[in-house]
Amino acid sequence: MRSIGEMARDSGLGVSALRFYDRAGVLVPAWVDPVSGYRWYAPEQLDEARLLARLRRAGMPLADIRLILAGWSGADTDLVRGLLQAHLRRLERGLADARTEFSALRSLLDQRENPMTATPRTAAARLSVPAPDLAAALDAVRYAVSSDPGLPMLGGVLFDVEGDTLRLVATDRYRLAVAGIGTDGHGGPRVQVTVPAALADAMRALLDGDGPVGLAVEGDRVTLEAGDRQAAGQCLAHDFPDYRRLVHLPSGRRALVEAAAFRRELESGPVRPGAGRERGDASAEVSVLEVADDGTVSVCEDGDGDGSVVAVDRGFLLEAIAAAGRDRVVLEFGAPTAPVAIRRTDDETTFALLMPVRLDD
The missing domain is CATH 3.10.150.10 (DNA Polymerase III, subunit A, domain 2)
Structure with a gap:
């Protein structure tokens, strides 16, 4: 007999999932301790649990899974094959519908961006930042930068300058990190640029002193000056998501x-x-x-x-x-x-x- 913890480990289903499937009558333990309520599973139930895990990963509805498990060990597998094929057709129809919607969304995005009339970035800002504060801010957000090549707009650190505050932001969709520090010297409008991860790392390498460093944004180029050393490069050409909508x-x-x-x-x-x-x-x-x-x-x-x-x-x-x-x-x-x-x-x-x-x- 397998305990519920061993069953979870060997099947790929979590303990809470096994309890849920027991209550749903899909995968009922072979024996439940009447005193402790602890669930125990027979050896042959491991194959059923692994099958259940595969079907759930494929997104199959619970009602169909119940029928498949009931018919899996029978001699007539027509029902099982029919349910698998029906679910595959549902997935294919869903994918076709999703492609249609995404095509419409791309058209809307193309209309909004309208590259024929797009103008180059004209943002400009010059400010002074304490080196230890900027180093700590980069350390606080760098780990959350995305490495997904399909989402290049998330492949850097957002530098968001507003008033006397500089906020650094990074996200890979599954986590988001924000760090705010005080600055001097910028009295203009809000400026946002996304610094590529490699350039952010080069900047961090210069922040080994205690004094202030200079940060300058000119169009699509950003420069960090630390004494006689400098790290500069192009900003990402993609707009960073509005992180302010995500933090409330x-x-x-x-x-x-x-x-x-x-x-x-x-x-x-x-x-x-x-x-x-x-x-x-x-x-x-x-x-x-x-x-x-x-x-x-x-x-x-x-x-x-x-x-x-x-x-x-x-x-x-x-x-x-x-x-x-x-x-x-x-x-x-x-x-x-x-x-x-x-x-x-x-x-x-x-x-x-x-x-x-x-x-x-």
Whole structure:
């Protein structure tokens, strides 16, 4: 007999998913302990669980999965083949419909951009920034820059100059990092440029002093001057998304955690494997965080306790805590589908957001 934890590990289905499929009557344990309620599975159920995991990854409706599991071991496989073929046709129709909608959206974008009348960038700004502050801001956001070649507009760090504040922003869709610092010398309108990741790294290498450095934006070119050293290059030719629309989160619970202790708990605690497949990373590991009523946060197996739970990419959370660079950080939990915020205790302008991971598949 396999325990529910062993079944989850060997099948690719999470513990909470196995409980859900039990309640739905799709994959019922061979035996349930009448005292503890703990579920146990027979050896032959592992193949059914793996089949169920494959069908769910293919997006098959639960009603069809129930019929396939019922007919899988029978001599007549016509029903199973028919259901698989019907689902494949649904997926193909859905893909055709999606292509039609995306074609219409591209046409709308082409009309908006209208390259025949596009004008070159004319933004200009000159400002002075403390080198340690700019170095810390780059360190706080660099890890969140996208490496997806299909999304070149996210392949750099946004430099957003407004008034006497410079905000640095990076996102790869699954996480977003923002850092704000004070500046001197810019009194003009708001200026935004996206600095390619390689140029941002070159800038960071110059920020080893304590004094101010100069930052200049002229059209599509950005320059950092640190004494007699300089890093300069072209900005990305793509507009960065309006990050301000992404950072307004519903109010929720705030938990103050000791960074080092919480990192150790994450690194040694239970994980859910393979939950990063929606971003093409089947090896990603997910941690389930449980938030108790008293505000404490723990890393749990499946979140079946009394508190509310949220699942996040463990590697992303570890990077965000390290980038915060503080002994203590604040974790902010809103709605179950809202991003988790990682904030500094002494600086509300620098924070990170992590998209939650679904637990029900």
